[in-house]
Amino acid sequence: MPEPSLPPQPPETPDAAAAPGGGPVVLVIEDDPQIRRFLRATLGTHGYRLLEATAGESGLVEAATRQPDIVILDLGLPDIDGLEVIRRLRDWTTLPIIVLSARGQERDKIAALDAGADDYVSKPFGVGELLARMRAALRHATRSPDDAGESTFSLGELHVDLPKRQVSIAGNQVHLTPIEYRLLTTLIRHAGKVLTHRQLLLEVWGPPYADQAHYLRVYMAQLRRKLEADPARPRYLLTEPGVGYRLASE
């Protein structure tokens, strides 16, 4: 089968996917050349192989033909809406998608996450933050086939024995109500990933409660009081303002 014609690559861009080494392949769909340049330099240094697309349509073609391991997608693209790119990718693939979006556009982030994006990073962002998100997303992507594989979860002093339904913090057993436990385990299943209010409400309480964000806030506060040393400065149960919650992963 002949290769579909690709837009000509800028000459200084090495074909990262073809570069030696077996690091994961990242497809960056972003129209701003400066951000692409900086991602190219940083991600390359951290062992990722880079594919670049400057627009939504060409990005979709890249994703279909070059089969990247993860996609970094800017929401503001010149041709089609970033949300549309997510939807069309999700038609055929579960590969992790990380969205780049400006702060203050919480609604866009939620829409992207609900549409199937795995995580987001707010512009302007530091490299460390982006790499952490990518690691978490890739970890989930590789783990998802054997879902029931892990029976315990440990993070710092928090230890959860899933088969026994036991939660302890610094070795002390903590008693959780069924809802609190279900909330915690839902977060554990997606550890390191952001979960929107809606996603959490659907999984923990069920569809009739999808809009009752205050349930979530009350139970999250209770859970923090039981698990966190200083509930106002949580270590494990992190808040993503205006978007949802995330369980720290490392």
Next chain:
Amino acid sequence: MRDPLEDPVQELPGKLAWDVMSLHDQRPDPDALLARVKEEETRQTRGKLKVFLGAAAGVGKTYAMLEAAHARRTENMDVVVGWVDTHGRAETEALLKGLELLARRPIEYRGTILTEFDLDGALARHPTLILVDELAHTNAPGSRHTKRWQDVHELLDAGINVYTTLNVQHLESLNDVVAQITGVRVHETIPDSVLEQADEVELVDLPPDELLQRLKEGKVYIPEQAQQAIRNFFRKGNLTALRELALRRTAERVDAQMRVYMRDHAIPKTWPVAERLMVTIGASPSSGRLVRAAKRMADSLRAEWIVAYVETAAHTRLSEEDRAQVAATLRLAEQLGAETVTLTGQRISEEILAHARARNVSKIIVGKPASSLWKRIFVGSIVDNLVRGSGDIDVYVISGEKAAPVDLAAAVRPRRTDWPAYGRAATVVAFCTAVAWVMFPHFELANIIMVYLLGVVGVAARSGRGPSIAASILSVAAFDFFFVRPYFSFAVSDTQYLVTFGVMLVVAVVISGLTIRIRAQAEAARHRERRTAALYAMSRELASVRGGENILSAATRHIAEVFRCQVVVLIPDDSGRPTIQAGLPAQFAMDTTELGVSQWVYEHRQMAGLGTSTLPGAKALYLPLVAPRGTLGVLGVRPAEARALEGPEQLHQLETFANQTALALERAQLAEEAQQAQVRAEAERLRNALLSSVSHDLRTPLATIMGAASSLLEDGTHFHRGTWQDLLQSIVDEAERLNRLVSNLLDMTRLEAGTHAVKKEWHSLEEVVGTALARMGKRLGNHPVAIHVPADLPLVQMDGVLIEQVLINLLDNGVKYTPRGSGIDISASSSDDAVLIQVADRGPGFGPGEEERVFDKFYRGQTADSRGVGLGLAICRAIVEAHGGKIWAENRPGGGAVFRFTLPAKEVPPEMPEVA
């Protein structure tokens, strides 16, 4: 001997006089010049009026006008003949050739078709110059205006130049002079102001002999039926007199122009002494003549003139016709350019003199008294009193000439007799007789007379003069008949009773007269009081309400109440078409005709419609709402019965109400504009502050980033590791700072534009504080933050992202203004209806008065390291206030600053069903 120079009393008057002279006489008065400039300006937009003035028909006015039109046409001017009557004169008709003629408008009137000048056609055609013959013509009923000069006025307003013709006898102020000369009273008159405002007047002159020659040769067309009358008119003596009038009129005009020239060029020599004339008028029809005579006198003296009417108690006794006559005379005076005043008082002469003194009047003009010799001897005539009290004011007495027969007929017309009042008077006398009959055996006759006098007072208190006098006579007769020997006979045995009768009659008449006068005064006072009170009530309410709509509704309510009518106010919309803004009660339907009338009124600033001479077919009367800055709208008044508004007094009062409304409206508009200007100025100030902050505060971090990055790029390999680290760290720090600045600017812009809608949800304050701390991250540096949020604090309704921003900005503020290592405390507490959040530091606190200013946009504390735009706290305030809360700052006891804000918590958090 005293040195005159050392005598200040001698010195002063002369010097003063010189000063005044130099001030007033050497230079043109700036106000007057300004007024003239304004006049010039309106003149430039208005069309120019040229009047071809002649002494009589047939002198060749139309001919001259047409010749002039041809001359203009050869200059390529767009000339149209709007209306020209050639009267079949061949030479004139020949001149019409080659000129565009405007079609005439047919008007059906009582079965016959009349043709009239087509005003709307002319306005639509809009030529540069239009010819409209016979300015004094009266339009057929059904035309827009009753007079042609009003049509011409409208043409001029529309910017069309007009040529027209006029015979001198049609001028209002010359009306009775002409009648005196020729014995023919002209009914088609035009106000003198029309001629005065003409831009050019060309006198078309023909010696009487030549005119008569032309008549004989049949060159002047005369209708058969009027031949005889006209022949009387065209006598040499008449023509010479009329010619003199026309010449004099033109000469006066030239003189006036000369004066204007002198005023403009500050030629002081012939400055006339400021004269002021005052004319007193009465209800007599001859007052009109008095006014015209005064007008001529004022013109020749170039003096201001005042026409005064004194409303005494007698005014209330006047018939409707007489009152209308007074109002008509006053209106005539206004048309002729006089100032009119209505004075109120008991003695005419005193009021006149008092007002004359107050206004510095130099000459008083009165009519020759028509009162009887008797009255003059006993009461004294007005003229005598005036002359006696006038002092240095000249008093001119002008013969009160017999009024025209028509007017006399009106004066002679019998007044309605109030027969029931006479019946009541008779009844009262009968009752008095009955009482006296009972008293007769026991009392003296003198007391019996008292009973009758009491009766007369009673009648006078309730009825008019006639019944009172009747009661007086009846009383005397009854007294004689019943109580004077021989009884039951009018015969008198003792002649000394005749004296009793005489005195009794006189006393009764005088008492009744006095009683009636008191009553009339009271009535007049009450009447005036009512008018004043109504106006006062409206003015007061208009002064107290704010906003155009409230003013309109208050005004319509008052006007509807006082005049018992339906009222609408129309204000022009964006396209300049008046539309209804307010109306009471149940505003009447405005069809297109009525709207058309209101449009006309709005554009021409003149009242029109019902009861006026313009568009009298309308269902309502429309008055323009004229304020100093322009016409604001139109007041429409539709009385319950059509006659209700016809009294001139009513019209005048309605005008006063309309003026009050217009002034109030303008005041409201000015206030609104002032407010808008203030808002604009504030926006401008903010924009400037924003620009300066963008240019300075955004460039500083950019400079650091560029400097650090470029030095790394160029010399990076030479730096050792520590320098690298430093430069890179400063790039990151400055980039973060830049990001914060931009975010703040964006947030402020969004908050102000209202696009940042507050999205309230139930939030845990602890969580919001947590995220704020997390986002502050490294920026907190080594400032320890202590958090005191009670565990049982209920959920609070807020926009989590925005309140988090408030906390971040407050923390940021604390970090910026406090020394390193000092702590920051965040605490929260809840009351019944609010949650209070505090952020306190141990920094320098606030200077005096600074607590308020810190929340101003672009305000930066003096102790700041100036690393910000001064928006952080302004954003806090905007966000908290958008939540319905309050934010304030105080100095913290023990040193430092504390920021407090509240969030309303009136609603109880929703119930949480425990899901098992």
